[in-house]
Amino acid sequence: MQEEQELLSKKGFILDVDGVICRGSRPIEGGVEGVRALLEMGKRVVFVSNNSTRSRRMLINxxxxxxxxxxxxxIIVATYATASYLKREFGELDVxxxxxxxxVEELEGMGHRIVDYGKAECLVVASNRNLNYDLMTKALRCCMRVEKYVATNPDRIFPGWDGPIPGTGMxxxxxxxxxxxxxxxxxGKPSEIIMREALEKLGCKPEEAVVVGxxxxxxVAAGKKVGCKTxxxxxxxxxxxxxxxxxxxxDLVVDDLSCLFK
Amino acid sequence: MQEEQELLSKKGFILDVDGVICRGSRPIEGGVEGVRALLEMGKRVVFVSNNSTRSRRMLINxxxxxxxxxxxxxIIVATYATASYLKREFGELDVxxxxxxxxVEELEGMGHRIVDYGKAECLVVASNRNLNYDLMTKALRCCMRVEKYVATNPDRIFPGWDGPIPGTGMxxxxxxxxxxxxxxxxxGKPSEIIMREALEKLGCKPEEAVVVGxxxxxxVAAGKKVGCKTxxxxxxxxxxxxxxxxxxxxDLVVDDLSCLFK
Incomplete structure (x- = not known):
């Protein structure tokens, strides 16, 4: 109970989405309840997801x-965080x-231009459920010639509804x-890049924030890397x-987010 | 000239196809001429290709x-050699x-049965120009549960007509x-598996054969591995x-196969 008390005294909360708030399109009751409780307590909350196919708008819906x-x-999704990172580091790029x-929505929203593989300054690798041989060929050729190369997230496998499915890492x-x-x-997590972005959005120092995932x-690795409680x-x-x-x-293990308040 | 003479005294020739006889669907003049000369001299010839998408019948055409x-x-193509290797080692398999x-033509021709990923005893990985996310998901799940797993060939990249394209290695x-x-x-080459099959077809001992590629x-690595001249x-x-x-x-470098006779 003492650990819960200490954690609930923190100013900001960085919450993972899949496995905490929902599983795919289905909500996790304790997760949704936990978010409501945090907001009612006046906590600052930021959602951080490694999802590489959804924009923030899609997640809000x-x-x-x-x-x-x-x-x-x-909301910080790996899609948005990647677009934002590239803009901050290099300005608007041909991607x-x-x-x-x-x-694509997040990249264009940040001012980057989507171009053909032969004309790009930067390759951005992310999962794609419409992946095919042609796309892999273009990615290969782009990877061999382009100056900048980033990936939205490192996840190799994701749990699909009927078994494991390939992630960006593939x-x-x-x-x-x-x-x-x-x-x-x-x-994406466990990279510090997305975590620094989250702390900035929260307006918190690392020691004032808790990472839940x-x-x-x-x-947990991402939280520890930047010095948050986990x-x-x-x-x-x-x-x-x-x-x-x-x-x-x-620092603490609980069944679901709502258990922080029990 | 002495090296050429010694090589032409050998009984059997193991010839690579792409880059020796043709480039894709276009013949290499010196290669085709060289094959004719070898056959006219009464040499035993076997073609060994790492191609993972063609059957022997397709190559004959x-x-x-x-x-x-x-x-x-x-003709020994990696497709056929894989089907043959599995049959010899394990009998007819659910693949x-x-x-x-x-x-598929070579696997079925050898008595193996093509089944869904959840029912297979063996995963056979080979390049596929119709590769997509669904196929990669099935391959992933099969790879995680299946007992036997072989690949037709190790090639990571192939030269396509307009640039590099992904191979089985991808x-x-x-x-x-x-x-x-x-x-x-x-x-496939440089594995000994396909080279042993080639020597057996030739009816030659390694020291009686020359590998050209x-x-x-x-x-060259494959030829050296089994002890042939290269x-x-x-x-x-x-x-x-x-x-x-x-x-x-x-042992020798020449512009094309016909140069062995000049």
Missing amino acids: RFRSFGLDVSEDM FTTGEEGL IVGALYWMTGRMPDAVV DQIDVD VLVLSGVTKKVNVAEKEKAP | RFRSFGLDVSEDM FTTGEEGL IVGALYWMTGRMPDAVV DQIDVD VLVLSGVTKKVNVAEKEKAP
Whole structure:
């Protein structure tokens, strides 16, 4: 109880989405309830997702279907964070991307221009459910000639509704195998890039914020990297906790987000 | 001239196809001429190709369009060699494959049965120009559960008519990145598996045979591995020779196959 009290005294909360608030398009009751409780307490909340196919707008619509009304500046998706990172570091770029509409929406919204692989200054790799041989060929050729190369997120496999499905990492791995080249930067968790963006949005120092997620190697690792307190929830892919190395362990483990208040 | 004389005294010739006899669907004049000369001298000839999408029948038709009449037992394609290897080692198997029609034709011709990924005993990875997200998802799931896993060939990139294109190795790399699993066996060059099959077809001991190809790391390496003499031709992807390590160097370098006779 003491740990819960200390965590609830923090100013800001960085919440993972899949496995914390929902599983795909279905809400997690305790997660939605937990978000409401945090907002009622006046906490600052930012949602941080490694999703590489959805824009913030798409996520807001999903949240609305759960009865949660959140604004654009409460959401950081890897799509948006990648567009924002590139703009901040290099200005507006000519980009070739393997990604879907949601990523294109965020890239264009930030002023980047989507171009053919032969004309790009930057390759942005992200998952695509319409991936095919032609797209992989273009990504290969772009990867061999382009100066800048980033990936939205490192996830190799995602849990689909009927079994594992390939993540952005599959394309990163395929390109590495063919060219020997890895991305210059990977934006999504556990990268510091997306976490710094989240802290900035919160207006919090790391020691004033708590990171909540369902994966040790992704969410807890990301939180620890920037110096936040961390909470692991068991409402997502992690079903039991078995952390051999103490320095990787979260500060607290709970069944779902609402348990913070019980 | 002495080296040429010695090589032409050998009984059997193992010839690579792409870069030696043709480039895609276009014949290489010196290559076709060289094959005719070898056959006129009464040499035993076997063609060995890492192609993972064509059956032997398809290759015979292509040779015919070059004015070369060859029989099925003079051709070893990675598709056929994989089907044959599996049959010899394990009998007839229930197979899930990422490959195309040409591979399916050879697998079924050898008595294997093509099944869905959830029911397979063996995963056969090969390049597929109709590759998509759904196929990669099935390959991923198959790779995670199946007992046997082989790849037709290791090639990561091929030279397409307008630039590099992904080879079978792209899928091998993607699966490795997602699952940590590599194939139990890779059949194509430089693997000994396909070379042993070629020597058996020739009815030659390694010291009685010459391997001719256009790639140091593929054809020359394969020939050296089984103890054959090796010839590098410059009519394919290798444009000049720069072999730092002497033990990797071919016994002879010529512009094209016909130069053996000049």
